[in-house]
Amino acid sequence: MMRMTQAVDVMRVAYYVIRMSVLTIASRKGGCGKSTLATAIAASLAADGLAVGLLDADPNGGAHRWATSIYDGPHLSAHAEPDKDRLAELLPELAERYAVLICDTAGFGNQSATICMVGADAVLVPVTPNESDVVEGRKTVAFIDGLARSARREIPVRVLANRIRRPTTLSRHMLSQLDALALPRLDATLSDLVAFGELSFSGALPPHGSPAAAELAALIAELRALGWLPNVPAAEAA
Numbered sequence: 001m002m003r004m005t006q007a008v009d010v011m012r013v014a015y016y017v018i019r020m021s022v023l024t025i026a027s028r029k030g031g032c033g034k035s036t037l038a039t040a041i042a043a044s045l046a047a048d049g050l051a052v053g054l055l056d057a058d059p060n061g062g063a064h065r066w067a068t069s070i071y072d073g074p075h076l077s078a079h080a081e082p083d084k085d086r087l088a089e090l091l092p093e094l095a096e097r098y099a100v101l102i103c104d105t106a107g108f109g110n111q112s113a114t115i116c117m118v119g120a121d122a123v124l125v126p127v128t129p130n131e132s133d134v135v136e137g138r139k140t141v142a143f144i145d146g147l148a149r150s151a152r153r154e155i156p157v158r159v160l161a162n163r164i165r166r167p168t169t170l171s172r173h174m175l176s177q178l179d180a181l182a183l184p185r186l187d188a189t190l191s192d193l194v195a196f197g198e199l200s201f202s203g204a205l206p207p208h209g210s211p212a213a214a215e216l217a218a219l220i221a222e223l224r225a226l227g228w229l230p231n232v233p234a235a236e237a238a
């Protein structure tokens with residue numbers, strides 16, 4: 001007869017295998033940090049030992065190019081599919097293949113981004129400290145809420161304040177604007193750091209112990225606490 005601890009192990013493995021996460025990074029605003037976030041989160045989870053897929057739905061293919069020719073780290077499976085019809089087929093297939101699928105989208109209203117939002121377990125909307133980011137971030141959140149109502153299911157969404165410069169009035173103003181608009185916001189924020197900019201060229205995550213690595217770890221911990229990302233497989237965590 002199976003001992004209790006073995007049964008718990010089996011359940012834990014089953015949970016890990018069955019529980020799939022699709023996290024989409026989206027905003028109608030270009031340049032707010034979608035690809036930076038998508039690649040940094042994907043690489044961090046790959047470093048945790050998770051089976052990670054990165055799906056680039058942006059026709060410019062930047063995240064896919066990064067993952068296939070710049071990224072230097074533990075295995076990360078990259079896919080590019082900007083075509084909406086093929087994307088609608090591919091997304092659910094990839095969602096079943098990986099423990100976590102990170103979808104990067106283009107920064108303008110487009111059907112491929114909508115497919116990635118509808119197919120997501122959760123959506124992250126980066127917003128940087130400028131007026132049009134806040135306006136477009138708000139519209140993106142409202143659009144996702146509308147999609148969720150149409151689909152008659154929840155699509156959890158959070159805004160991530162990106163490129164924050166801590167002591168500045170501008171950054172404080174942006175955070176208070178997000179709160180005044182009652183936009184659901186993560187506690188985690190990302191600062192405006194060269195290390196995040198360098199990621200696109202170096203393909204390496206910010207070094208352990210650096211401020212950028214700490215911010216990324218705090219972001220991922222918060223996403224895990226929300227249940228948006230799978231935990232580290234037991235064997236890797238040991």
Ligand SMILES: Nc1ncnc2c1ncn2[C@@H]1O[C@H](COP(=O)(O)OP(=O)(O)OP(=O)(O)O)[C@@H](O)[C@H]1O
Pocket residue numbers: 029030031032033034035036037058105106107108162163164190191192193194196197198200
């Ligand atoms: N926290 C950050 N600190 C410093 N630079 C950042 C940060 N986040 C993003 N960047 C830089 O901002 C620029 C735009 O970022 P990114 O390409 O990720 O935005 P995007 O939303 O994917 O843009 P697009 O809509 O064009 O796809 C890049 O040069 C990136 O390196």
Ligand SMILES: [Mg+2]
Pocket residue numbers: 034035036058062104105106
């Ligand atoms: Mg991008």
